[in-house]
Amino acid sequence: MNPRRFGAAQNLYMMKTKYHLSIFLIALFAALMAFATDVGAKKTTTYSIRIGGVQVTSKNASNITGPNITGKVSFDINTRTLTLNNATIDGGDISSIFYYYFGNGKMNPPDGIIIRLQGNNTLKSRVEEAIYANASLRITGGGSLTIESGNMAIRVGHPHKNDLNLTIDGCTLTANRGIYVKGSLQINNSNVHVKYPNDGHLFDALNINLSGCKIVRPVGGKIKCYNGTRYTVVTESGQLCGEIRISTGSDPEQPAKFTLTPSELNVDANYHHQTVELSCDEQFEVARLDNLDWAIIVSNKPGMHYSQTHRIVIHKNTGAERTGTITFKTTAGDVKLKVTQRAASSTPSEPEQPAKFTLDPKELKADAKLNYKEVTLSCNVPYRVTKIKEPDWVSATKFSPDYEKNKEITVNIYFNVTGKARTGEITFTVETKNGKEHTVTLPVTQQGAEETPEPEQPAKFTLEPKELTAVAKGDGKLVTLSCNKPYRVNNYDSPYWLLLTEYSSDYKERQTLKITVKKNPGAERTGEITIKTTEGNVTLKVTQRGTGSTPSAKLTLDPKELTSGPNWNNQEVTLSCDELYYIKAYDAPDWLSASWINSNYEKSHNLRIVILQNTGAERTGEITIKTSEGNVKLKVTQRAASSTPSANLTLDPKALTMKYHRNEAEVTLACS
Structure with missing residues (x-):
């Protein structure tokens, strides 16, 4: 072969190879650029929202689905709107809707979101709040939302943010737990029903505003500040309530039954x-x-x-x-x-009908142990039981007080330790609607125990004090009635100005009774109240002084006034009186409140005074305590916010060095 020709051919081959390689590299570069562009176009953005445990991203925002989500749920980042369309979201142990800060301290979107309701929607959560938001929320859309939570229905708040608000606008919201808002709660043209009897602060917000709707439950309910800065809804008398209804009037109000x-x-x-x-x-x-x-x-x-x-x-x-x-x-x-x-000498308003009573069983038989027997007392006309006479070892209970033709009665027959059988009768005094009284007798026999019976002791009553003296303006007196055997108070007789207002319906050997004496408009008077028991009657003599003969009761506060630092605190005072009295109510400025446990007639009551934090100058206020014996004023002075140095906390020791294995050590935390 000609060497010159061979060299030319070789050069041509190499030129073609370089050309093909260049084409390949250009094509490869173009493909890589296209792939990179495609990857960049499909980059996923994560939003700081979780729905039923599902993280919301730009990829799934248009149709958020998960094992605990039914219905249609979507999120639009442009309008910051989360739409629920006939959706049910079950968060299980976590929040159904969780709007939160990322670990880098940022939120996306950062300025709050809108929850738009379409149709009927339900949120469920067993442990966490059903809705938990670290930024402001607006719930709107014209649909309805039902929240079933084991914690709180809605919480809008963050430890380092104060201006976080909740607006409920033009929708219906029903919740079985309360609503907490770090900032303001605004309700516009909405029907809101929150019910949870175990939590008095069903609404808890920096302020509460209603527009186009009003509180319909509790009747007479109002918005009130409860600790100087936070607001809730209370009853007309200022008590915390277990149910709040806000209504526009368009949603028919279901009256309480x-x-x-x-x-x-x-x-x-x-x-x-x-x-x-x-x-x-x-x-x-x-x-x-x-x-x-x-x-x-x-x-x-x-x-x-x-x-x-x-x-x-x-x-x-x-x-x-x-x-x-x-x-x-x-x-x-x-x-x-x-x-x-009925009139004193009137003919019964209903025609006289012969009443025929039937007992089933006709008699009761029991062994010496404790027995519970059921008896049916039937009649051809409606009747009610007005009185029961029974032996001390038998008790008839649990029957309706209404007029009925049949009554199921429970009879308790107590242990027989006498050693011999005993027989007695339960006598029911009943009244039919025509006003006529009848008596029905039920025989009861109980077997004896093995022990030799002790001689039956007659009932012996003791009253302490033996008689009462009351003031003219009305009084409440306590007496102790003791007996050598258990007894039960059945009824009492007295003049109209004497009332037996507190007693136990159980069998007891000793109990305290309260006698209420009404105001005397005239001269001194004396009367007797006869207390009727299962062991016989006891008579108590009561003398009430005439009008103008008794000086006013003396109320004494201990301490007489209170002085407090600027921080939130509570203090106790004792209000004593030389007569029995009870506390009716109190008046106080909004930074003071009072509470007491006992609402009975006593000579001494302990009150708890709550003083809210003072952020301004020194202030003085009065709590007026209203009692059945008159009013008394308690002066409270609270120092200014800057008048007390801040507390100084000290740790001793200031640091601990621990081995890798288990250690125990003690530290002391002291405060000035």
């Missing part, structure tokens, strides 16, 4: 001491009672309750038949009790 047992009272012309039970499907407080002149409720326990038993005294009627209404003014609405009392 009250039940009175019995539903009305119908009695003869004689003096009566009746009880009624007022219950409701939501908590309520009886704020006021509108009594009748001749029918008066003599017991009312303050505070929020689902059920209350009230004692009613109906005075003897010496004239024509009379009917009236007692009104319970409660925080959940008014309840009316109709009371009818």
Whole structure:
């Protein structure tokens, strides 16, 4: 081969190879650039929101799904809006909606989000708050949101942020727990229902504002500052409440459902001491009672309750038949009790019908042990039990006070240690609706125990004091009634101005009774109250001095006034009196509050005074304590915020050096 030709061919081959390599490199570079551009275009952004444990990102924001999410959930970063469309989110042990700071101290988005409701939505959380936000929230959209939480319904707050607000705008929100907002709570044109009886601060915010809606539950409820800086909703009397309803009026308000047992009272012309039970499907407080002149409720326990038993005294009627209404003014609405009392010499209002009673079983037999027996007392016409007479070893309980044709009665037969069988009778005194009384007798036989019976001892009562003297303006007195064997108070007789207002319905050998003496408008008077027990009757003499004969009761405060530093604190005072009295209420500036445990008649009460933090100049205020014996004023002075040096905390030792294995050491933390 010609060497010159071979060299030329080789050069041509190398030129082609370089050309192909260049083309390949250019194509490879273009492909890499396209890949890099594609990767950059698909970069994922993480938002500081978790829904049911699912992290929200730019990739899943348009359709957020997860094992604990149903319905449609989406997030739009441009409008900062989280939309719930007929969604149910179950957070389990964590928050259903968690809007939080990243570990680098930043949020995305940083300035709060909007939760838009479409349709009916539900959030659930067993341990954490259902909604927990470290920035402001606005809940809107016209839909509804139901929150079922084991902690708090909504918490909007951060330790280092104060201007974090919650706005509820144009929607319906129902929650079984409270709402906490570090800043302001604004409710606009919304229906909000929060109910949790175990937490009084259902709303807790720096301030609370309503627009286009109002508080409908509790009735007479109001927004009140409770510690100088924080606000909540309280009852008309200032008590914390277990339910709050905010309504626009467009959402039909479901009235509280009250039940009175019995539903009305119908009695003869004689003096009566009746009880009624007022219950409701939501908590309520009886704020006021509108009594009748001749029918008066003599017991009312303050505070929020689902059920209350009230004692009613109906005075003897010496004239024509009379009917009236007692009104319970409660925080959940008014309840009316109709009371009818027949004339002194009237014909029964219902036609006389022969009543036929049947007992099933007809008699009771029991062994010497403790026994519980069930008996049915039936009649062809409605009746009610007015009185029971029974041996001391038998007790008939648990039956309805209403007029009924059949009553299930529980009879307790106590241990027999006498050594021989014993027999007795339970006598039921009953009244039919025509006013006629009947008696029904149930025989009871109990086998004896093995022990030799001790001789039966007659009942011996002791009253301490043996008689009472009361002041003219009305009084409450305590007496102790003791007996050598257990007894139960069944009833009592007394003139209209004497009432037995506190006693136990259990069998006891010793108990304290409270006698209430009404105001005397005239001269000195004397009367007797006969206490009827299962072991016999006991009579107590009561003398009440005439009007103008008794000096005013003397109320004494210890200490007489309080001085406090600027920090939040509470102090105790004792209010004593030379007469029995009870505390009705108090008036105080908003930085002072008072509380007490006992609402009974006592000669001494302990009060807890709470003094809120003072951020300004020295201030002085008065708490007016209102009692049944008059009012007394307690002066409170709180020093200025800058008048007290800050506390100095000291650790001793200041540091510890520990081995790698388990160690124990003690340190002392002291404060000036």
